[in-house]
């Protein structure tokens with residue numbers, strides 16, 4: 312276990328300024344009882360009795376930044392529709408400084424799940440790629456937002472907002488801002504020159520090929536760091552925790568903590584949010600990784616709201632300290 316995170320580091324996260332650019336979405340849940348099968352087709356009929364909505368994708372990263380005490384600005388594209396209005400309202404409630412560009416032809420990315428007795432029956436996705444004009448607006452707004460930010464996060468869910476990722480990375484690096492990328496897809500050339508990439512193990516295996524042994528993973532990571540001229544690569548490994556690979560320095564591994572897992576979705580968003588704040592606060596790598604791991608561990612132990620607060624992280628840290636005495 313990495314021990315470099317100290318309680319006195321946590322107040323340093325407060326107020327740090329993180330710019331999140333990427334695919335924002337709305338997660339919507341409809342709940343209800345199933346009491347019969349439809350006469351129209353062999354499918355259950357759900358009598359919808361309740362609903363819930365959450366910020367998803369890049370908007371969830373911004374939400375996690377705020378939960379950990381930071382300030383978040385979100386640069387993203389939505390359509391002009393009911394889902395966009397809900398995203399606006401949730402962002403305002405969460406005190407995220409939103410700069411949403413509107414593409415009237417775009418359906419706002421929405422994932423609608425229908426659940427009965429905690430069982431997901433179907434998921435309906437509404438999405439399309441934003442128009443080139445909207446992406447040009449992202450680039451234009453980025454320059455301004457960059458002045459404000461200490462750290463940039465590119466949250467890529469493959470919906471098209473980060474079509475110009477390489478330009479954004481170049482501009483941020485020219486302005487001496489670290490760039491953390493949560494990647495998607497096969498083409499990592501687009502992320503060349505980023506400060507840190509955070510693929511999960513499945514995503515990394517997709518681009519780098521599978522590994523059977525730990526030393527093979529280390530070799531693949533070293534290869535990709537050099538190939539993409541990226542300073543750091545954090546492979547998040549679900550129940551195996553996470554490993555940070557660094558150009559010119561040894562890898563750091565932080566095991567996941569044994570705990571009850573309720574809902575792993577969104578843990579990756581918590582990881583990038585925590586790392587962004589750690590970078591802004593200039594914590595060292597070992598402290599940053601442990602912070603991200605603690606925060607993600609808290610989030611996977613929760614049903615519902617997928618954020619970790621500074622107080623929760625402090626409580627986990629105190630538990631570890633007492634366990635070590």
Ligand SMILES: Nc1ncnc2c1ncn2[C@@H]1O[C@H](COP(=O)(O)OP(=O)(O)OP(=O)(O)O)[C@@H](O)[C@H]1O
Pocket residue numbers: 510511512547548549550551552553567568570572575576577578579580582603604605607608611
């Ligand atoms: N089953 C688990 N047990 C303990 N910790 C976990 C588990 N799953 C995830 N975590 C924590 O969350 C971190 C990120 O999880 P994971 O590697 O699954 O990322 P991800 O696939 O990007 O998540 P997301 O569902 O948000 O896309 C892990 O490094 C670990 O700290």
Ligand SMILES: [Mg+2]
Pocket residue numbers: 493511579580
């Ligand atoms: Mg992820």
